Amino acid sequence: MSVQANATPLPDxxxxxxxxxxVSDKTGLVEFSKGxxxxxxxxxxxxxxxxTLAEAGxxxxxxxxxxxFPEIMDGRVKTLHPxxxxxxxxxxxxAAHRQAMDEHGIAGIDLLVVNLYPFExxxxxxxxxxxxxxxxDIGGPAMIRAGAKNHGxxxxxxxxxxxxxVLAGLEANGGETDIALRRTxxxxxxxxxxxxxxxxSGWFAESLGETTPKRIAIAGELAEALRYGxxxxxxxxxxxxxxxxxxxxxxxxLQGKALSYNNINDTDAAFELVGEFDPARTAAVAIIKHANPCGVAxxxxxxxxxxxxxxxxPVxxxxxxxxxxxxxxxRTAEAIVKVFTEVIIAPEADDEAIAIVAAKKNLRLLITGGLPDPRAAGRFVKSVAGGLLVQSRDNGVVDDLDLKVVTKRAPSAAELSDLRFAFRVAKHVKSNTIVYAKGGATVGIGAGQMSRVDSARIAARKAEDAAKAAGADKPATIGSVVASDAFFPFADGLLSAVEAGATAVIQPGGSMRDDEVIAAADEHGLAMVLTGMRHFRH
Structure with missing residues (x-):
C-alpha cells in the first residue's frame, strides 16, 4: 500500500x-563540532x-x-529508540507530529552527523x-535514512x-540551513x-560462493568529474x-593534465596487459592506442x-x-619522451625519471605501487539497454595451461617461449585477434575484425609497414609465431599466417574443422599447440 503524502509546506x-x-571516522570532528x-x-x-568531544573541552x-535508556549489547543498541x-x-x-513529540518528551534533532562502521x-x-x-552498521544507516527522508x-x-x-553555510545564514543544502x-x-x-550484499554473495546472486548492487565513489566522455x-x-x-x-x-575518459580506459587496458609479465623474470612494456596494443615486448x-x-x-x-x-x-624515460605520449603508468619511478618526464608538462605520469595480479578473481560489468552483463574477470594465464602439441612437428624452445608470449598479448587484444611475435616482442597485431582472416592480413600488413619505416628488407613476421585468441573456424586464417611467414601457432582449438586446420599446419611444416582456453575480448 502507498502512504499518503503530507501536505505541510517545507520551510526554506x-x-x-x-x-x-x-561517527567512526573522527577526521575533522572536533573542529566541526567547535564551529x-x-x-x-x-x-x-x-x-x-x-x-572525543568531551576530551576536546x-x-x-x-x-x-x-x-x-543506556547503551546495551556492547553498543549494538543505543540509537534505535523513539x-x-x-x-x-x-x-x-x-500539528499531530508536534503533539506526539511533546507528549512523549521527544526533542527535535536538526542536524545528524554520522559516518558508518568501516565495513569496507x-x-x-x-x-x-x-x-x-x-x-x-545497523543504527547508523537507520538514522541516516530517517534524517534524509525528513530533509525538510x-x-x-x-x-x-x-x-x-555545511559549516560555511551555517555561518553565512546565521546558524540556519536552506532547503537546497538539505536536499543535496x-x-x-x-x-x-x-x-x-x-x-x-556483495560480501555475502562472495562468501556464499554465489556467482549470479538474485540481486546485485554496484556502487562507486566519484573520483573525478570528467570534461566529457x-x-x-x-x-x-x-x-x-x-x-x-x-x-x-x-x-x-605525479604530473600532467587531467586524465580524460579515453585516457583512463586506455591506461587501464595497458596496465592490465603489462601485469601479465612477472617483473622478477623480465622487463616488459606495452604501448596502447584505443584500448588495443600497438606494440608489446x-x-x-x-x-x-x-x-x-x-x-x-611506430606510427x-x-x-x-x-x-x-x-x-x-x-634511460627509459628519456626514450619514451622522444615520442609524443599521453600517459606513462608504472609501479614506481626514480627521481631522475620523474624530473625527465616533468619537462613534458602535459604528459601524465601515474605510479601504482604494484602490478595487477592476472590470476586474481574479480568482476567485470558492462551495461546494455535495460540491464547489466556481469561476468568474472578473465584470469586465465597461459603459464597455467597444459599446452597440447597437435602437429607432426613440435615447437622449438624458442618458438614455445614466443608462443606463450603471443598468447599473453592476445588475451588483451579486441576480438578477432591475431598476434605475430618474435624474440619476445610483437611484430604484427590484428585487432577487432569481423573475420579472423582479416585480422591476420592486417597484422601482416602492419609488419610490412614497420619494416619499411625501419629500412628493413623484409617484415619481421618472417620466422615469427602467431597466436589467435579463439579457434580457426577454417584453414584460411592459418594460411594467411603461413603467407606472412609464421612457423608456429598457438590457438585454443575446439573448431569442428580442427582436423582440417591441423592438416594445413602439417602440410606447411608449422608447429601448433592448443591451449583449450579462448580469450574473446569485446
Whole structure:
C-alpha cells in the first residue's frame, strides 16, 4: 500500500538547535563540532564520539539522556529508540507530529552527523568473518535514512569532506540551513547507505560462493568529474569501486593534465596487459592506442623492451599509452619522451625519471605501487539497454595451461617461449585477434575484425609497414609465431599466417574443422599447440 503524502509546506530555512553526532571516522570532528558550538548548537553524541568531544573541552550530552535508556549489547543498541528516530522523523510543521513529540518528551534533532562502521575497510583487511559481521552498521544507516527522508527539517552529513561546506553555510545564514543544502545532503546520504548495502550484499554473495546472486548492487565513489566522455557531447565521471587492485583507479598522478575518459580506459587496458609479465623474470612494456596494443615486448631492461615494442608499430604509438612492469628509470624515460605520449603508468619511478618526464608538462605520469595480479578473481560489468552483463574477470594465464602439441612437428624452445608470449598479448587484444611475435616482442597485431582472416592480413600488413619505416628488407613476421585468441573456424586464417611467414601457432582449438586446420599446419611444416582456453575480448 502507498502512504499518503503530507501536505505541510517545507520551510526554506531551519535553525540548527540540536545536533546528534555519532561517527567512526573522527577526521575533522572536533573542529566541526567547535564551529557548531560557536553557533549555539547543542551537541548530543554516543560512545567514542562523545568521549572525543568531551576530551576536546566541548559540552556534550550523551544520547542516553534523550532516550532514557543506556547503551546495551556492547553498543549494538543505543540509537534505535523513539527518542532518536522521533526527533529525526517528526515533521515540525505538522500539528499531530508536534503533539506526539511533546507528549512523549521527544526533542527535535536538526542536524545528524554520522559516518558508518568501516565495513569496507574491515573486509579488505582480511579480517575474520565474525569481525566483518560486527562491522555491519545497523543504527547508523537507520538514522541516516530517517534524517534524509525528513530533509525538510533535518540536515544529514555522512562524510567528513562535507563539514566545511555545511559549516560555511551555517555561518553565512546565521546558524540556519536552506532547503537546497538539505536536499543535496539527503541525496548524498541515500547514496552512501546504498553503497554501504552494496558492499555488504556483495560480501555475502562472495562468501556464499554465489556467482549470479538474485540481486546485485554496484556502487562507486566519484573520483573525478570528467570534461566529457568518449566524445565531447557525452558527459562522464570516473568512479572508484573500492577494489584494492593496482591500476589506474588506485594510482597517484605525479604530473600532467587531467586524465580524460579515453585516457583512463586506455591506461587501464595497458596496465592490465603489462601485469601479465612477472617483473622478477623480465622487463616488459606495452604501448596502447584505443584500448588495443600497438606494440608489446619483454627484454633484459625496460629500454630494450620499449624500443622493441615501439618497433612493432611506430606510427600508431604516437599519442599512445605506455605501461611498464618495473620502476621507471631515467634511460627509459628519456626514450619514451622522444615520442609524443599521453600517459606513462608504472609501479614506481626514480627521481631522475620523474624530473625527465616533468619537462613534458602535459604528459601524465601515474605510479601504482604494484602490478595487477592476472590470476586474481574479480568482476567485470558492462551495461546494455535495460540491464547489466556481469561476468568474472578473465584470469586465465597461459603459464597455467597444459599446452597440447597437435602437429607432426613440435615447437622449438624458442618458438614455445614466443608462443606463450603471443598468447599473453592476445588475451588483451579486441576480438578477432591475431598476434605475430618474435624474440619476445610483437611484430604484427590484428585487432577487432569481423573475420579472423582479416585480422591476420592486417597484422601482416602492419609488419610490412614497420619494416619499411625501419629500412628493413623484409617484415619481421618472417620466422615469427602467431597466436589467435579463439579457434580457426577454417584453414584460411592459418594460411594467411603461413603467407606472412609464421612457423608456429598457438590457438585454443575446439573448431569442428580442427582436423582440417591441423592438416594445413602439417602440410606447411608449422608447429601448433592448443591451449583449450579462448580469450574473446569485446
Amino acid at each position: 530555512r531551519v535553525r540548527i538547535r540540536r545536533a546528534l553526532l555519532s 557548531l558550538a560557536a553557533l549555539g548548537v547543542e551537541l548530543v553524541s554516543t560512545g567514542g564520539t562523545s568521549k 566541548l559540552a556534550v550530552r550523551d544520547v542516553s539522556e534523550l532516550t532514557g 527518542g532518536v528516530h522521533g526527533g529525526l522523523l517528526g515533521i515540525r510543521g505538522d 575497510e574491515t573486509r579488505a583487511s582480511g579480517a575474520s568473518r565474525e569481525t566483518i559481521v560486527e562491522n555491519i 527539517y533535518v540536515a544529514v552529513v555522512v562524510d567528513p569532506a562535507d563539514y566545511g561546506e 545532503l539527503a541525496g548524498r546520504a541515500f547514496a552512501r547507505t546504498a553503497a554501504y548495502d552494496a558492499a555488504v 568518449e566524445n565531447p557531447h557525452q558527459s562522464a565521471g570516473f568512479y572508484r569501486t573500492g577494489e584494492s587492485r593496482s591500476g589506474v583507479a588506485t594510482a597517484r598522478q 619483454e627484454g633484459g631492461d625496460l629500454v630494450a623492451a620499449y624500443k622493441a615494442a615501439l618497433a612493432c608499430d 600508431s604509438a604516437f599519442g599512445g599509452i605506455v605501461a611498464l612492469n618495473r620502476r621507471l628509470d631515467a
